[in-house]
Amino acid sequence: MVSDSSAVGEQGREIPDATVARLPLYHRALISLHRSGASTVSSEELATAAGVNAAKVRKDLSYFGSYGTRGVGYDVGQLLEEIRNDLGLQHPxxxxxxxxxxxxxxxxxxxxxxxxxxxxxxxxxxxxxxxxxxxxxxxxxxxxxxxxxxxxxxxxxxxxxxxxxxxxxxxxxxxxxxxxxxxxxxxxxxxxxxxxxxxxxxxxxxxxxxxxxxxxxxxxxxxx
Amino acid sequence: MVSDSSAVGEQGREIPDATVARLPLYHRALISLHRSGASTVSSEELATAAGVNAAKVRKDLSYFGSYGTRGVGYDVGQLLEEIRNDLGLQHPxxxxxxxxxxxxxxxxxxxxxxxxxxxxxxxxxxxxxxxxxxxxxxxxxxxxxxxxxxxxxxxxxxxxxxxxxxxxxxxxxxxxxxxxxxxxxxxxxxxxxxxxxxxxxxxxxxxxxxxxxxxxxxxxxxxx
DNA sequence: TGTTGTGAAATTGTTCACAGCC
DNA sequence: GGCTGTGAACAATTTCACAACA
Missing domain, CATH: 3.40.50.720 (NAD(P)-binding Rossmann-like Domain)
Incomplete structure (x- = not known):
C-alpha cells in the first residue's frame, strides 16, 4: 500500500514495513508513559499500552538495536528518545x-x-x-x-x-x-x-x- | 490491527483480511468506471484503477465466486453489485x-x-x-x-x-x-x-x- | 528470578504461471 | 487470441520458545 521501502536499521538490517507501521504506536504509548512518570517498562506493558503483543514489541525494537535490560525492561525516557530518532523526528x-x-x-x-x-x-x-x-x-x-x-x-x-x-x-x-x-x-x-x-x-x-x-x-x- | 475475523465467502472459504481491506478500493474504482460508462473491465484495468496489481484483483475476487468471463473481463455493473453485497452495503x-x-x-x-x-x-x-x-x-x-x-x-x-x-x-x-x-x-x-x-x-x-x-x-x- | 533478544516454526499474504474457457 | 481462475512457489510477518544474562 506504500511504495517499496528498503529502509535499513542501525545494524544494517532491513526494517520491515509492518514494523515501521507500528513505531508510531510505541511512540504514542511511550509519550503517555513518560508523562505519567514511569521510568521503566517491560515489553508486556508496552505491548498493552500500544495494543499489540509482547513478542512483536521485542522483535520490532530489536531491529534498531538492544535498548532493554534483561530482567528489568526498557528505560522509558531512553526508548522514547531512540524511537523519536528512528522516526526521523529529531526536528519537527x-x-x-x-x-x-x-x-x-x-x-x-x-x-x-x-x-x-x-x-x-x-x-x-x-x-x-x-x-x-x-x-x-x-x-x-x-x-x-x-x-x-x-x-x-x-x-x-x-x-x-x-x-x-x-x-x-x-x-x-x-x-x-x-x-x-x-x-x-x-x-x-x-x-x-x-x-x-x-x-x-x-x-x-x-x-x-x-x-x-x-x-x-x-x-x-x-x-x- | 483489527480484531480476529473468521469471515467466510460464498464458497465456504475464509476471506483473508488483506482481501477485505482491498474490497473498498475495487468498490471505489468500479463506481468511477460505472459512472464513466464502461461496460466491461479486465483485471488489469481494474488493478490500475484501484492501485494494485492484476493477480491480486483476480485472487481477491475469486474468494467470492467467478464473476468474470474468460477472454473478456468482468461486467462493471454486475461486479459493482456483487462487491456492494460482499461489503454488506445492500442497505445504507x-x-x-x-x-x-x-x-x-x-x-x-x-x-x-x-x-x-x-x-x-x-x-x-x-x-x-x-x-x-x-x-x-x-x-x-x-x-x-x-x-x-x-x-x-x-x-x-x-x-x-x-x-x-x-x-x-x-x-x-x-x-x-x-x-x-x-x-x-x-x-x-x-x-x-x-x-x-x-x-x-x-x-x-x-x-x-x-x-x-x-x-x-x-x-x-x-x-x- | 524475570525479562530481553532471537533463531526457528507456523501462519498469512503475494506472485507466478498456466490450464481452461469464451 | 485473450483473459480468468487457481494451484503451487515464494515472500513477508507473526508467534513460539528458550538461551542469555542483569
Missing part, C-alpha cells in the same frame, strides 16, 4: 494543507500534531473566497503560491484534501515543488515518482471494512 | 458522531460518505455550548442521549472523535447501546468485547510513517 516536520474544505480546515485547526513532532505551517486553496482567510491561525494562500510557500516554510509533507478530480494535479505540483511525502485524503489513486512516498487515508474505505464485518454478523434475510 | 449504514470538535464537525459536514453507502444521522457532545447546535444539517444531542439516538436512528457505526481521555468510556457507552462497529479517531487504544470491531485512524501515525521515510533519505547530519 513542516506540513502544508492543500484544499481547505471541511477536512482541510479541520486539519488546520487540529492541535494534536504538535506533540507528535509535526507543524502545519501553510495552506492553499483555489477558491478565491477562501484565499486570504485565516483558519487555525494559518493564512490561506492561493494555489499558485504553493511552490513559494513550500520553499519559504521548508515544507516536508503535503496533506492533500482536495476533491478527487484535482488530486493528481496537486500531487504533481507538490512533487515539482520538492515535497517528497504526501498524505492523500482524496478517494482516488495518486501516482508519484519512486522516491516520493504517498500514503492514503480513505475514511469511506474504513467504514466499508466495518460494514463487511457487520454484514457477516447479520443472519441472512429470510428468503421467500 | 447509519453512523453517529461522538464528539463535535474539529474532526467531528468535519465528518458531519462531509458529503463523501453518501455515495459509498453510509449516512451520518446523529451526533452528540458533552459540551453544553455545542448541544443544540446544528452542523451539516444534524442537530447535536447531549452525550446522555447517545443510547436513545442509537436506537431511534438504527445506528450501526460509531465515529469516535473525542479527546483520548474520554475515548474508552464513550466506546463502552456505544457498545452498551448496541453499536458493534467503531471507527476510533482518538489517539489511544480502545478495548471492546470480541464481537465488536474497532478500527483505528490516527493521522499523526500516518505522518510519522512518512517522516520515517523522509529521515531515511536525508544524509546523516555531518558530525563535528
Amino acid at each position: 516536520r513542516n506540513c502544508i494543507v492543500v484544499g481547505t474544505g471541511n477536512l482541510g480546515a479541520a486539519l488546520l485547526s487540529f492541535g494534536g500534531f504538535k506533540d507528535r513532532g509535526f507543524a502545519v505551517v501553510a495552506a492553499v486553496d483555489v477558491d478565491p473566497a477562501r484565499v486570504g482567510t485565516t483558519i487555525g491561525g494559518i493564512r490561506v494562500g492561493h494555489q499558485d503560491d504553493l511552490a513559494g510557500l513550500v520553499e519559504a516554510n521548508d515544507v516536508a509533507i503535503g496533506l492533500l484534501t482536495t476533491p478527487p478530480v484535482a488530486a493528481q494535479q496537486v500531487a504533481d505540483e507538490l512533487v515539482a515543488a520538492g515535497v517528497r511525502s504526501i498524505l492523500n485524503f482524496a478517494p482516488t489513486v495518486v501516482e508519484a515518482p519512486e522516491d516520493v512516498v504517498v500514503r492514503h487515508v480513505d475514511l469511506a474505505s474504513e467504514l466499508e471494512i466495518l460494514a463487511f464485518h457487520e454484514g457477516r454478523r447479520e443472519p441472512i434475510a429470510p428468503a421467500s | 449504514r447509519n453512523c453517529i458522531v461522538v464528539g463535535t470538535g474539529n474532526l467531528g464537525a468535519a465528518l458531519l459536514s462531509f458529503g463523501g460518505f453518501k455515495d459509498r453507502g453510509f449516512a451520518v444521522v446523529a451526533a452528540v457532545d458533552v459540551d453544553p455550548a455545542r448541544v443544540g447546535t446544528t452542523i451539516g444539517g444534524i442537530r447535536v444531542g447531549h452525550q446522555d442521549d447517545l443510547a436513545g439516538l442509537v436506537e431511534a436512528n438504527d445506528v450501526a457505526i460509531g465515529l469516535l472523535t473525542t479527546p483520548p481521555v474520554a475515548a474508552q468510556q464513550v466506546a463502552d457507552e456505544l457498545v452498551a447501546a448496541g453499536v458493534r462497529s467503531i471507527l476510533n479517531f482518538a489517539p489511544t487504544v480502545v478495548e471492546a468485547p470480541e464481537d465488536v470491531v474497532v478500527r483505528h485512524v490516527d493521522l499523526a501515525s500516518e505522518l510519522e510513517i512518512l517522516a520515517f521515510h523522509e529521515g531515511r533519505r536525508e544524509p546523516i547530519a555531518p558530525a563535528s
Whole structure:
C-alpha cells in the first residue's frame, strides 16, 4: 500500500514495513508513559499500552538495536528518545494543507500534531473566497503560491484534501515543488515518482471494512 | 490491527483480511468506471484503477465466486453489485458522531460518505455550548442521549472523535447501546468485547510513517 | 528470578504461471 | 487470441520458545 521501502536499521538490517507501521504506536504509548512518570517498562506493558503483543514489541525494537535490560525492561525516557530518532523526528516536520474544505480546515485547526513532532505551517486553496482567510491561525494562500510557500516554510509533507478530480494535479505540483511525502485524503489513486512516498487515508474505505464485518454478523434475510 | 475475523465467502472459504481491506478500493474504482460508462473491465484495468496489481484483483475476487468471463473481463455493473453485497452495503449504514470538535464537525459536514453507502444521522457532545447546535444539517444531542439516538436512528457505526481521555468510556457507552462497529479517531487504544470491531485512524501515525521515510533519505547530519 | 533478544516454526499474504474457457 | 481462475512457489510477518544474562 506504500511504495517499496528498503529502509535499513542501525545494524544494517532491513526494517520491515509492518514494523515501521507500528513505531508510531510505541511512540504514542511511550509519550503517555513518560508523562505519567514511569521510568521503566517491560515489553508486556508496552505491548498493552500500544495494543499489540509482547513478542512483536521485542522483535520490532530489536531491529534498531538492544535498548532493554534483561530482567528489568526498557528505560522509558531512553526508548522514547531512540524511537523519536528512528522516526526521523529529531526536528519537527513542516506540513502544508492543500484544499481547505471541511477536512482541510479541520486539519488546520487540529492541535494534536504538535506533540507528535509535526507543524502545519501553510495552506492553499483555489477558491478565491477562501484565499486570504485565516483558519487555525494559518493564512490561506492561493494555489499558485504553493511552490513559494513550500520553499519559504521548508515544507516536508503535503496533506492533500482536495476533491478527487484535482488530486493528481496537486500531487504533481507538490512533487515539482520538492515535497517528497504526501498524505492523500482524496478517494482516488495518486501516482508519484519512486522516491516520493504517498500514503492514503480513505475514511469511506474504513467504514466499508466495518460494514463487511457487520454484514457477516447479520443472519441472512429470510428468503421467500 | 483489527480484531480476529473468521469471515467466510460464498464458497465456504475464509476471506483473508488483506482481501477485505482491498474490497473498498475495487468498490471505489468500479463506481468511477460505472459512472464513466464502461461496460466491461479486465483485471488489469481494474488493478490500475484501484492501485494494485492484476493477480491480486483476480485472487481477491475469486474468494467470492467467478464473476468474470474468460477472454473478456468482468461486467462493471454486475461486479459493482456483487462487491456492494460482499461489503454488506445492500442497505445504507447509519453512523453517529461522538464528539463535535474539529474532526467531528468535519465528518458531519462531509458529503463523501453518501455515495459509498453510509449516512451520518446523529451526533452528540458533552459540551453544553455545542448541544443544540446544528452542523451539516444534524442537530447535536447531549452525550446522555447517545443510547436513545442509537436506537431511534438504527445506528450501526460509531465515529469516535473525542479527546483520548474520554475515548474508552464513550466506546463502552456505544457498545452498551448496541453499536458493534467503531471507527476510533482518538489517539489511544480502545478495548471492546470480541464481537465488536474497532478500527483505528490516527493521522499523526500516518505522518510519522512518512517522516520515517523522509529521515531515511536525508544524509546523516555531518558530525563535528 | 524475570525479562530481553532471537533463531526457528507456523501462519498469512503475494506472485507466478498456466490450464481452461469464451 | 485473450483473459480468468487457481494451484503451487515464494515472500513477508507473526508467534513460539528458550538461551542469555542483569
